[in-house]
Amino acid sequence: MNHSSDSSSETKIKVGKVLLIGVTGGTGANVVKGFLEQNVSNLRAITRQIDLERPSLSRLTHAGVELVEADLDDENSLSAAFSGIKAVYCHATSGDYASPDPREIERAKRVAQAAKQANISHFVYNSSGGVERNSGISHIEQKYKVEQILKQTGLPTTMLRASLFMEEFWKPYTRPSIIKGSFPFSVQPDKPLHLITTKDMGRVAAYVMQHPSKYISREIELAGDVLTPKQMAEEFSRVQGRPVVHKEIPPWIFLLLFRKQLFDLIQWYRHQGYQADVNHLREEEFPRLLTTFREFLEETNWANEELTYEDF
Numbered sequence: 001m002n003h004s005s006d007s008s009s010e011t012k013i014k015v016g017k018v019l020l021i022g023v024t025g026g027t028g029a030n031v032v033k034g035f036l037e038q039n040v041s042n043l044r045a046i047t048r049q050i051d052l053e054r055p056s057l058s059r060l061t062h063a064g065v066e067l068v069e070a071d072l073d074d075e076n077s078l079s080a081a082f083s084g085i086k087a088v089y090c091h092a093t094s095g096d097y098a099s100p101d102p103r104e105i106e107r108a109k110r111v112a113q114a115a116k117q118a119n120i121s122h123f124v125y126n127s128s129g130g131v132e133r134n135s136g137i138s139h140i141e142q143k144y145k146v147e148q149i150l151k152q153t154g155l156p157t158t159m160l161r162a163s164l165f166m167e168e169f170w171k172p173y174t175r176p177s178i179i180k181g182s183f184p185f186s187v188q189p190d191k192p193l194h195l196i197t198t199k200d201m202g203r204v205a206a207y208v209m210q211h212p213s214k215y216i217s218r219e220i221e222l223a224g225d226v227l228t229p230k231q232m233a234e235e236f237s238r239v240q241g242r243p244v245v246h247k248e249i250p251p252w253i254f255l256l257l258f259r260k261q262l263f264d265l266i267q268w269y270r271h272q273g274y275q276a277d278v279n280h281l282r283e284e285e286f287p288r289l290l291t292t293f294r295e296f297l298e299e300t301n302w303a304n305e306e307l308t309y310e311d312f
Contacts, residue, residue: 015209016086016121020045020065021072021111023091027167027198027312029059031091034202036063040209046070046081055310072107075114082118089205091126091198093146100142108146112153122212123155124205129163129194129221129274137268138261147219158208159219162201163194163274166224166296170309178236178244179305186249186266189230194223194274197296203289223276224290232293239297 018040023031024047035043044066052058057067070081072093093108094101115123130137131144150157169175177184187193204222208215227235229246236244251270254263282290291299301307 011213012210013212015040015042015206017042017044017084018209019082019085019088019120021088021090022046022093022126023089024054024056024060026096027165028091029056029063030167030197030199030312031089031202031205032060032063032065034199034204035089035206037199038203038206038210040206044068044081044085046072072110073103075110078110078114079117082114082120085115085118085120087122087124087209088115088120089124089126089202089209091201100138104142105145105149108149112150112155115155116153121156122158122209122216123150124158124160124208125150126201126205127159127161127219129161129223129276130268130272131159131161132219133272133275135268135272137265139265140268156212156216158215158217160201160204160208161219161221161276163196163221163223163276164269166195166197166291166293167309167312170300170302170312172309175309179240181240181242181244183229183233183236183244183246184249185229185232185246186251186254187229187269189246189248190228191270191273192226192228193232193269194221194276194278195225195227195293195296196223197291200224200289200291204286207286207289220281220285221274221276223274223278223281225293225296226276226278227293235294235297236302238294240303 020043022028023045041064045060047057047067047069048071050067050069052061061067068081070077090111093111094104127147128140128143130140131147135141147159233244233246251263251266
């Protein structure tokens with residue numbers, strides 16, 4: 001698959017130094033890979049502490065990313081991180097917790113002010129699909145608040161509103177069962193699900209930075225593929241070489257497990273969900289930059305039972 005794209009009629013610019021926020025944990029390294037594949041390599045990443053014993057930080061260093069110590073809870077530490085920065089990609093200002101982190105909002109305010117003071121030319125934010133549709137989902141609503149903070153600060157922004165990350169299926173609470181042939185998922189077998197990879201977030205973020213006149217002040221709901229759970233089970237079956245069956249888990253089970261926020265999110269998936277125009281994105285907006293679910297399974301060597309989420 002060719003992941004380069006220069007089909008835009010807009011002038012492609014050389015991006016200056018890019019500050020990456022929220023890429024040192026989880027699958028953040030894949031975001032960095034996406035930037036590098038688009039030949040945006042002058043990268044600096046924020047970390048609270050430079051500890052090269054941490055595998056994620058070691059990988060970033062080996063990829064040529066400059067690490068800088070800064071704390072999103074300490075505004076005084078941010079000025080050095082933003083020194084010489086031309087563009088910002090913010091993957092997250094908080095970890096992936098069961099409940100929304102109230103610090104996400106205050107951190108966004110500090111980051112926005114630091115970016116404004118640094119006079120950055122482009123701020124790309126990893127938001128969530130559905131933020132503008134009154135989802136009622138606290139995680140999604142909080143992303144919308146961050147969007148508003150960035151806009152109100154007067155920053156030149158692009159909001160990349162992500163759909164469900166394909167990497168979620170690699171998590172320890174999902175993949176083992178699928179490998180054994182059962183795909184338990186609380187969404188109807190025929191309900192379309194919009195999917196994106198974290199690497200594609202990096203690819204697209206780099207691309208929009210290279211074409212600022214086309215993308216500044218835009219909000220784009222982003223997905224690389226759309227499949228029903230039944231179709232996803234068929235893809236799992238194909239790559240694993242044996243049948244995988246989707247089993248629709250009743251959402252009320254999560255209420256019994258005292259996981260109301262997860263219940264609410266599942267109900268949103270079941271009755272509303274993401275609305276990205278995948279055909280337009282793949283054919284017109286970002287040709288050759290978006291990964292299909294089949295390609296994702298192949299590229300991540302899904303069928304290798306020895307690999308885990310930590311191997312990303």
